[in-house]
Amino acid sequence: MATLDRCPWCGEDINNQLSWQLLFGMRNSLPCCETCRNQLLPIVGPLCLKCGRSLQQIDSRFVEGKQCSDCVRWGERGWGEVLTHNKSFYEYNDFLKKILALYKFRGDVEVGRVFSSLILREVKRSYSFIDQVIPMPASQERMYERGFNQCEVWIEGTKFVQDSPLMRTKNEEKQSKRTREKRINREEEMFQIVEGANVLGKKLLLLDDIYTTGTTIHYAAFTLKNAGASTVYSLTLSRG
Amino acid sequence: MRFASDLFNNKEIIVPEFLYQSSKLPEFFPISHYTSLPQLPINQRFKPNMKIIHFLSGRHLLRDEIPFSLQELHAHYVNGYLQLEPGIQILHGRERCMRCGNHTFSSFSCARCQSASCEYCRNCIIMGKVTSCSPLYSAPSRRYEAIENITLQWFGKLSEGQQEASNAVISAIQNNHSVLIWAVCGSGKTEVLFHGLAYALSQHKSVCIATPRTDVVLELAPRLQKVFPGLTVSPLYAGHSDPTSSFVISTTHQLIRFKDCFDVMIIDEVDAFPYSVDPSLHFHVNKARKQSGSLIYLTATPSESFLNQETLNTVRIPSRYHGYPLPVPTLQWSGNWRKKMEKGQIPSILIDWIKKQMDAQKPVLLFFPSIKTIEKVKCVFDDQQLFCEAVHSEDPNRAEKVLQFRRREIPILLSSTILERGITIENIAVAVLGAEDGVFTESALVQIAGRAGRSASYPEGDVAFFHYGKTNAMIAAIRHIRKMNQEAEEKGWLH
Numbered sequence: 001m002a003t004l005d006r007c008p009w010c011g012e013d014i015n016n017q018l019s020w021q022l023l024f025g026m027r028n029s030l031p032c033c034e035t036c037r038n039q040l041l042p043i044v045g046p047l048c049l050k051c052g053r054s055l056q057q058i059d060s061r062f063v064e065g066k067q068c069s070d071c072v073r074w075g076e077r078g079w080g081e082v083l084t085h086n087k088s089f090y091e092y093n094d095f096l097k098k099i100l101a102l103y104k105f106r107g108d109v110e111v112g113r114v115f116s117s118l119i120l121r122e123v124k125r126s127y128s129f130i131d132q133v134i135p136m137p138a139s140q141e142r143m144y145e146r147g148f149n150q151c152e153v154w155i156e157g158t159k160f161v162q163d164s165p166l167m168r169t170k171n172e173e174k175q176s177k178r179t180r181e182k183r184i185n186r187e188e189e190m191f192q193i194v195e196g197a198n199v200l201g202k203k204l205l206l207l208d209d210i211y212t213t214g215t216t217i218h219y220a221a222f223t224l225k226n227a228g229a230s231t232v233y234s235l236t237l238s239r240g
Numbered sequence: 241m242r243f244a245s246d247l248f249n250n251k252e253i254i255v256p257e258f259l260y261q262s263s264k265l266p267e268f269f270p271i272s273h274y275t276s277l278p279q280l281p282i283n284q285r286f287k288p289n290m291k292i293i294h295f296l297s298g299r300h301l302l303r304d305e306i307p308f309s310l311q312e313l314h315a316h317y318v319n320g321y322l323q324l325e326p327g328i329q330i331l332h333g334r335e336r337c338m339r340c341g342n343h344t345f346s347s348f349s350c351a352r353c354q355s356a357s358c359e360y361c362r363n364c365i366i367m368g369k370v371t372s373c374s375p376l377y378s379a380p381s382r383r384y385e386a387i388e389n390i391t392l393q394w395f396g397k398l399s400e401g402q403q404e405a406s407n408a409v410i411s412a413i414q415n416n417h418s419v420l421i422w423a424v425c426g427s428g429k430t431e432v433l434f435h436g437l438a439y440a441l442s443q444h445k446s447v448c449i450a451t452p453r454t455d456v457v458l459e460l461a462p463r464l465q466k467v468f469p470g471l472t473v474s475p476l477y478a479g480h481s482d483p484t485s486s487f488v489i490s491t492t493h494q495l496i497r498f499k500d501c502f503d504v505m506i507i508d509e510v511d512a513f514p515y516s517v518d519p520s521l522h523f524h525v526n527k528a529r530k531q532s533g534s535l536i537y538l539t540a541t542p543s544e545s546f547l548n549q550e551t552l553n554t555v556r557i558p559s560r561y562h563g564y565p566l567p568v569p570t571l572q573w574s575g576n577w578r579k580k581m582e583k584g585q586i587p588s589i590l591i592d593w594i595k596k597q598m599d600a601q602k603p604v605l606l607f608f609p610s611i612k613t614i615e616k617v618k619c620v621f622d623d624q625q626l627f628c629e630a631v632h633s634e635d636p637n638r639a640e641k642v643l644q645f646r647r648r649e650i651p652i653l654l655s656s657t658i659l660e661r662g663i664t665i666e667n668i669a670v671a672v673l674g675a676e677d678g679v680f681t682e683s684a685l686v687q688i689a690g691r692a693g694r695s696a697s698y699p700e701g702d703v704a705f706f707h708y709g710k711t712n713a714m715i716a717a718i719r720h721i722r723k724m725n726q727e728a729e730e731k732g733w734l735h
Binding site: 106107108109110143144146147148149152153156 | 346348349350351352358360362365366369371
C-alpha cells in the first residue's frame with residue numbers, strides 16, 4: 001500500500017495535516033487532504049426513512065410524510081418489505097463522481113480505499129446485529145474488465161469477508177427467447193443465490209457504491225428475501 | 241492476465257489462459273512469473289497480418305489498447321513478429337514499471353490473475369493501468385517504404401544564426417549525435433529544423449518532435465504539414481494516441497506508448513513544465529527513441545544542470561530572426577503592492593506604465609505570481625474601469641480569451657506564468673507585477689521578456705519588471721538577455 005504522505009486523490013503533501021489530526025483526535029476523518037475532504041457533501045437530515053436521502057434536497061412535491069415519493073412508489077408496487085432501510089454517506093456531486101470514476105474506471109484501488117475506514121466504522125457501529133455483509137456482486141465480465149469489485153475492496157482483510165450467497169445471473173436468456181412478462185419484469189434474473197448458500201433467517205447488509213434509483217439494491221434484496229433472508233439493509237457510499 | 245508455459249517449434253513460449261479450450265488445463269501464472277521471455281525467431285512461412293505489424297511497430301501497448309484478437313496477437317508472437325513482456329519487472333533488484341519507469345507500487349486483489357496482491361502503477365494510471373499481470377506488447381520499429389518526393393516547400397531565408405544551427409541539426413542527424421540548440425525567444429527555431437527534417441525523412445528515418453505542451457503540438461503540426469505537403473504529420477496529444485505515419489509531433493506524455501521507435505528525437509522546450517520536474521517524462525522520451533539515433537534539444541532557457549553535461553554539443557542563436565536586439569527589461573520598484581491591492585489600489589507607477597502603453601495602442605500582457613493575485617487584481621482593475629480579462633492554468637476559457645486578446649478585443653490580459661511561452665502577439669507590451677516572487681525564476685523572466693518585440697514590424701518591445709525588492713533571478717535574467725545581445729552584436733548579426 002502506498003504511504004500516507006500524499007493525498008491519494010490529488011497527490012498533495014499531507015504529512016502535516018495528518019499529524020495535526022492525530023493530535024486533535026480527528027482520526028475519524030478520511031485519509032485524504034483537507035481540500036479534497038471539504039468537497040464531499042455528507043448527507044444530513046431530515047432523511048427519507050426508507051432510502052436515506054436528504055428530504056431537504058428534493059422538491060417538497062416529492063416528499064410524502066417521512067418518505068420520498070420514490071420510496072412510496074416502491075411500496076405501492078409491493079416492494080415495501082423487500083429492503084428494510086438504506087443509508088448513504090455522501091451526495092453524488094461532481095467531485096465524488098470524479099473520484100468514483102478514478103476508482104472504478106481507471107482502476108486506481110488506492111483512491112477507493114480512502115473510504116474503507118469510514119465504511120467499516122459504520123458497519124461496526126450501526127450494523128453489529130447483521131449476520132453477513134454482502135458487497136454488491138459484479139458480473140464475471142465486469143469483474144474481468146475492472147479486475148476487482150469496488151465494494152469488496154472496502155472490507156478486504158477484515159472479519160466481514162465471507163463467501164457471498166449472491167451472484168449476478170449467469171447466461172441470461174436472450175431477450176428474444178423470453179416471454180413478454182419476463183422481459184418487462186426481469187428482476188428475478190438480475191441476481192441469483194449461489195448454489196449451496198444458505199441465507200435462511202439471516203439479517204443481511206448489502207454494500208454498494210451508489211444508490212440511484214434503488215433498482216439494483218431492491219432486486220438484490222428481493223432475491224435474498226425470496227431465499228429466506230429475514231431482513232435486508234443496504235449501505236452505500238453515495239446517494240445519486 | 242495469466243499464462244502457461246508451452247513449446248512451439250521446440251521453443252519455449254507462453255500461452256494466454258483464454259486460448260486453452262480443453263478440460264485438462266496446465267498451471268497458469270501472472271505474466272510477471274516469466275522473468276525472461278526470449279525473442280522468438282521469425283517464422284518465414286507464417287504470413288503476418290500487416291495491419292497488426294503496422295499498428296504495433298515501435299509501440300509499447302497494453303492489451304486493452306490493441307484492437308486485435310488475442311488469438312491473432314498470440315500467433316504473431318509465436319512466429320516472431322511481436323514481443324510481450326511483463327508490465328512490472330525487477331531490474332537491478334528493484335521493481336520497475338516498464339512503461340513509465342516508476343519504482344513504487346500499490347497492490348490489489350486482482351480478478352485477472354487471481355493474485356491477492358497484484359501490483360499496479362499509480363504513476364501512469366491515467367494512461368491505462370499497468371499491473372504485474374499486464375503484458376506490454378511491442379514490435380520492432382519498421383523501416384518505412386521509400387517515400388517518393390520529399391520536398392521541403394519552404395523558400396524563406398535563414399538568418400546567420402539559424403543557418404549555423406540548421407547545419408548542426410543536419411550533422412547530428414547524419415552522425416546520430418546529440419545537440420542542444422540554445423535559441424533566444426523569437427530566433428525562429430522551428431525553421432532551424434526544416435532542412436534537418438527534410439534530410440531525415442528522405443533517409444526514411446522515423447522522426448518525433450516532442451514537447452511538454454499540447455498547445456505547441458497543435459501549433460506545430462499544421463506548420464510542418466504545410467512545408468512537407470507530400471507527407472503525413474501525426475499530431476499526438478491526450479485523446480489522440482495512435483500515429484498514422486512515422487513523422488510524429490507528440491506531447492511528452494503520449495510517448496509513454498512507444499518503445500525503440502524513433503531514429504530522430506527532437507525535444508522542444510526541454511526546460512518547460514512539467515518535463516523539467518517529472519522524471520517519468522524523461523523516461524518516456526528515452527524509451528521512445530532508438531538509442532542508436534540522434535537527439536536534438538531546443539530551448540531558449542536551458543537549466544544550469546542541463547548545460548553542465550560535458551558531452552553535450554551546444555549551438556547558440558543569440559539573435560532574433562529579424563536582426564533586432566532582444567528588448568532588455570527595466571526594473572521598476574513598486575513598493576508594497578500587495579498591501580495596496582488589499583486596499584483596492586494599484587501602484588501608480590504601474591498605472592502610468594499601462595496608460596502609456598494604451599496611449600500607444602499596444603496590447604498589454606501582465607504577469608502575476610499566483611491565481612489568487614490575478615483574481616484580486618482583476619477586481620481592482622474592474623473597479624477602476626480598466627477593461628481586462630484574466631487567464632490561468634485552471635481556466636477552461638483560456639484559449640478563447642487569448643484569441644480575443646490576439647484580435648485586440650481585450651486591451652489588457654492578466655496571466656499566471658501559463659503564457660510565459662509560445663504566445664506571439666504583434667506590438668505587445670509586457671510587464672510582471674511581483675517579479676520578486678519565487679515563481680519568477682531566471683528562465684521564466686527571460687521567457688516573459690521574450691514575448692515582446694517578436695515581429696519585424698515592431699521589433700522594439702517594452703518590458704518592465706515591477707517589484708518589491710530586486711532578486712537574483714531578475715538580475716540574472718537581465719544579464720542573460722544583455723549577454724545574448726552582446727554576442728549577436730559581436731558576430732555582426734544585428735542591424
